[in-house]
Amino acid sequence: xxxxxxxxxxxxxxxxxxxxxxxxxxxxxxxxxxxxxxxxxxxxxxxxxxxxxxxxxxxxxxxxxxxxxxxxxxxxxxxxxxxxxxxxxxxxxxxxxxxxxxxxxxxxxxxxxxxxxxxxxxxxxxxxxxxxxxxxxxxxxxxxxxxxxxxxxxxxxxxxxxxxxxxxxxxxxxxxxxxxxxxxxxxxxxxxxxxxxxxxxxxxxxxxxxxxxxxxxxxxxxxxxxxxxxxxxxxxxxxxxxxxxxxxxxxxxxxxxxxxxxxxxxxxxxxxxxxxxxxxxxxxxxxxxxxxxxxxxxxxxxxxxxxxxxxxxxxxxxxxxxxxxxxxxxxxxxxxxxxxxxxxxxxxxxxxxxxxxxxxxxxxxxxxxxxxxxxxxxxxxxxxxxxxxxxxxxxxxxxxxxxxxxxxxxxxxxxxxxxxxxxxxxxxxxxxxxxxxxxxxxxxxxxxxxxxxxxxxxxxxxxxxxxxxxxxxxxxxxxxxxxxxxxxxxxxxxxxxxxxxxxxxxxxxxxxxxxxxxxxxxxxxxxxxxxxxxxxxxxxxxxxxxxxxxxxxxxxxxxxxxxxxxxxxxxxxxxxxxxxxxxxxxxxxxxxxxxxxxxxxxxxxxxxxxxxxxxxxxxxxxxxxxxxxxxxxxxxxxxxxxxxxxxxxxxxxxxxxxxxxxxxx
Numbered sequence: 265x266x267x268x269x270x271x272x273x274x275x276x277x278x279x280x281x282x283x284x285x286x287x288x289x290x291x292x293x294x295x296x297x298x299x300x301x302x303x304x305x306x307x308x309x310x311x312x313x314x315x316x317x318x319x320x321x322x323x324x325x326x327x328x329x330x331x332x333x334x335x336x337x338x339x340x341x342x343x344x345x346x347x348x349x350x351x352x353x354x355x356x357x358x359x360x361x362x363x364x365x366x367x368x369x370x371x372x373x374x375x376x377x378x379x380x381x382x383x384x385x386x387x388x389x390x391x392x393x394x395x396x397x398x399x400x401x402x403x404x405x406x407x408x409x410x411x412x413x414x415x416x417x418x419x420x421x422x423x424x425x426x427x428x429x430x431x432x433x434x435x436x437x438x439x440x441x442x443x444x445x446x447x448x449x450x451x452x453x454x455x456x457x458x459x460x461x462x463x464x465x466x467x468x469x470x471x472x473x474x475x476x477x478x479x480x481x482x483x484x485x486x487x488x489x490x491x492x493x494x495x496x497x498x499x500x501x502x503x504x505x506x507x508x509x510x511x512x513x514x515x516x517x518x519x520x521x522x523x524x525x526x527x528x529x530x531x532x533x534x535x536x537x538x539x540x541x542x543x544x545x546x547x548x549x550x551x552x553x554x555x556x557x558x559x560x561x562x563x564x565x566x567x568x569x570x571x572x573x574x575x576x577x578x579x580x581x582x583x584x585x586x587x588x589x590x591x592x593x594x595x596x597x598x599x600x601x602x603x604x605x606x607x608x609x610x611x612x613x614x615x616x617x618x619x620x621x622x623x624x625x626x627x628x629x630x631x632x633x634x635x636x637x638x639x640x641x642x643x644x645x646x647x648x649x650x651x652x653x654x655x656x657x658x659x660x661x662x663x664x665x666x667x668x669x670x671x672x673x674x675x676x677x678x679x680x681x682x683x684x685x686x687x688x689x690x691x692x693x694x695x696x697x698x699x700x701x702x703x704x705x706x707x708x709x710x711x712x713x714x715x716x717x718x719x720x721x722x723x724x725x726x727x728x729x730x731x732x733x734x735x736x737x738x739x740x741x742x743x744x745x746x747x748x749x750x751x752x753x754x755x756x757x758x759x760x761x762x763x764x765x766x767x768x769x770x771x772x773x774x775x776x777x778x779x780x781x782x783x784x785x786x787x788x789x790x791x792x793x794x795x796x797x798x799x800x801x802x803x804x805x806x807x808x809x810x811x812x813x814x815x816x817x818x819x820x821x822x823x824x825x826x827x828x829x830x831x832x833x834x835x836x837x838x839x840x841x842x843x844x845x846x847x848x849x850x851x852x853x854x855x856x857x858x859x860x861x862x863x864x865x866x867x868x869x870x871x872x873x874x875x876x877x878x879x880x881x882x883x884x885x886x887x888x889x890x891x892x893x894x895x896x897x898x899x900x901x902x903x904x905x906x907x908x909x910x911x912x913x914x915x916x917x918x919x920x921x922x923x924x925x926x927x928x929x
Contacts, residue, residue: 279679282686286502290460291385292377301374308370309386313393316364318401319357323348388453392511395446400518402439406432407526407656415649450507458503465495468692476763478691490568494688498564498681505678509671516664523664527657530650534636538658541632542665545625553618553672559611560680566607570600581838618672625669633658707762710772713737713779713860713890718769720752720759725767729755731912733769739859742889744902744919751910753892757781757862760890773860780858784865786849788837793823794830797851806855817881818851819874820844842869850878854885863891872897896924 288294288302326348351357371378371386378386409432416425469475469491478491527535577584577593584593633655640646646654668675713736720730729752737743745753758764760773761781773779789795794803797811812824823844827834840848846869853861861882867875872895879901882889891898899905905922907915 279682282682283506285689286461286682286686287506289464290457291382301377305370305374305386308367309390310393311363311367312371313390314363314397315360316367317390317394318397319351319360320364323352385453385457388449388456392446392449392453393514395442395449396511396515397518398442399439399446400515400522402435402442403519403660404522404526406435407523407653407660409435410656411649411653413649414652415647418648450511454503454507457507458500461503462495462499465499465689465692468689469495473763474692490565490572491688493564493568493571494684497568498685498688501677501681502685505674505681509674509678512667512671516667519660519664523657523661527654527661530646530654530657531637531640534633534654534658535661537632537636538629538661538665541629542662542669545621546666546668549618549621549625549669549672552621553614553676556611556614556618556673556676557679559607559614560676561683562607563604563611564680564684566600566603570597570604573597573600579837615673622669622672625666629662629666707760707771707773709775711774712739712772713760713774713888714770714772715760716770718759718766718771720755720764720766722755723764728912729910730908730914733914735906735916737860737888737890739888740886741904742883742891742902743904743906744898745890745892745906745908746894746922746924747908748910751908753908754864756908757864757890757892760862774858777856778859779862780853780856780860781862782849782853782864782866784868785842786845786852786866788840788845790833792831792833793827793836796836796848797830798855799852801856811855814851814854815848817854818847818878820847820851823848843874846870847874847878850881854881857885858887860888860890863889863893865893866891867893899924 284299284302285294288299292298292302292305351360375383409428413425413428413432416422416428469478475491524535527538573596577597584590637646637651637654641648641651663670715733715735718730718733719728720733721728733756735743745756747753755764759766759771761779762771762773787799789799791799792803794806794808794811797814798806808830811830815821815823837845846866849866867878870878875895875897879898883901889902891902899919899922902919905917905919907917907922
């Protein structure tokens with residue numbers, strides 16, 4: 265049992281640390297040692313709202329009503345007026361003022377930390393807390409009204425009963441807009457938080473090619489599955505769930521604080537029994553639900569994998585159709601679905617067991633007020649109005665103390681979202697650390713391409729592809745890279761582009777914009793035809809006439825006929841043939857006008873005549889070329905040929921001396 269408790273403490277501590285990493289940056293800049301400041305400002309916010317704002321606002325309203333409608337105040341609000349006067353006539357008023365000033369002073373002292381609009385979520389959060397406090401205050405007043413109405417009805421005191429019913433109605437009318445405004449503010453805060461968190465994750469994900477490192481060709485090289493789901497679904501769930509749980513916790517604390525005193529004044533035995541009963545069963549629920557937390561984490565993963573399998577079918581619909589591979593795709597998607605169903609079956613079983621425990625707990629608590637209060641009520645030591653008030657306060661207090669029991673499933677799902685989102689965030693930071701420490705021989709900027717004594721290896725360093733390579737490509741020059749499949753041709757291009765690091769040698773490459781990479785399968789964006797052509801440049805740089813002229817230049821006039829409106833959006837990867845996509849990539853190249861271009865079998869889907877035509881366009885513009893290809897017809901467009909053996913050896917020779925038939929098997 266001590267080991268279980270110790271393990272639970274570690275789990276809770278770990279979860280709280282993850283929550284802080286995800287939560288604090290939106291409210292306060294995150295550093296490893298400023299957690300105390302975050303907690304201080306949270307308490308400062310509570311001090312501003314609870315003893316400060318509420319006390320001053322209620323005091324002001326009571327004074328205003330006393331002066332404008334003294335009869336109404338005396339008849340309906342005399343109790344509240346009496347409480348306010350007692351507070352200001354005692355040390356409580358001074359203490360409340362001190363706490364309020366401390367809260368205001370804390371935010372004023374650390375205002376520099378709340379720049380970049382970080383004060384907005386604090387304001388929203390403060391207003392939500394004010395709404396919660398108002399509703400809890402109204403609920404506390406309702407418990408006394410229930411007592412008086414019950415006693416009035418039993419004593420057949422019509423005037424007293426109707427008067428208190430009027431006040432009860434006013435309380436409900438007042439609570440309705442407060443609750444509605446609270447919902448709006450909470451939803452708005454959640455939306456703003458989600459927008460900030462998603463933008464922050466996307467920015468970090470797309471910076472320094474982090475997305476490339478977290479999505480390797482080999483899925484075994486990363487623990488981060490489905491980054492898209494983590495940025496979308498997990499970020500949405502996290503912000504919604506943490507706000508809901510945090511506000512519920514605060515609401516429970518307020519409910520407990522307000523109602524514990526009232527219930528203690530009616531029955532100490534009932535209060536002690538409820539606290540003991542809720543505490544023991546909450547601990548049991550926590551231990552019983554540990555399995556549920558892991559199952560929810562796995563469920564999110566399996567659901568994401570299942571969805572990705574279907575997206576993969578959609579993205580490769582034509583290829584699957586050509587192969588008639590429906591059966592194989594069905595087997596793969598069905599296998600992923602089975603993982604979802606199998607884990608969900610376990611989830612259902614554990615949730616059902618917990619529901620039994622939850623229901624037993626809730627049903628059992630119904631008997632406690634009757635068991636403890638029946639004696640005093642039957643003995644005449646308690647009137648029925650006090651019994652009704654005690655039951656209402658008991659129910660309110662029960663809701664706050666049974667928080668874990670009621671919310672255990674939500675907590676399990678929340679824990680899963682935290683784990684996946686924080687794991688993704690941590691992986692992004694690890695990538696940045698990796699790039700700053702392990703990518704020591706990253707590409708340096710220079711006017712031309714220079715490679716000095718470089719080893720080209722696979723990322724896991726398991727295979728040496730090219731050893732001690734020395735190569736230079738200056739402006740206007742061209743080189744053709746050849747060799748058998750798997751010899752490292754594309755790997756070399758990745759090293760030149762900075763996608764792969766090297767532990768040996770130096771690499772110099774032109775700056776961004778002067779070097780463009782065209783792969784065998786061109787990248788098609790989700791945007792319009794105009795955006796396809798200009799990528800990654802802004803479309804505003806080119807007129808429609810210019811874009812249409814370039815399309816004609818790369819022999820795509822049919823695209824203009826099919827889509828005269830260049831702003832039209834289509835699934836271009838599916839609609840355009842591989843040859844059309846490669847010609848469109850050349851149009852993109854011409855518009856970008858780089859000094860150097862790397863072509864990785866970029867004309868493999870084109871006929872030789874079109875290939876010659878497009879290469880001549882590049883030569884006319886004096887663009888330096890680094891090409892990978894297998895066709896002997898490419899040799900005439902290059903000054904030199906770099907041949908890779910695949911065993912680390914390489915040779916460089918003028919293209920006129922290279923014979924494809926004797927050198928390439």
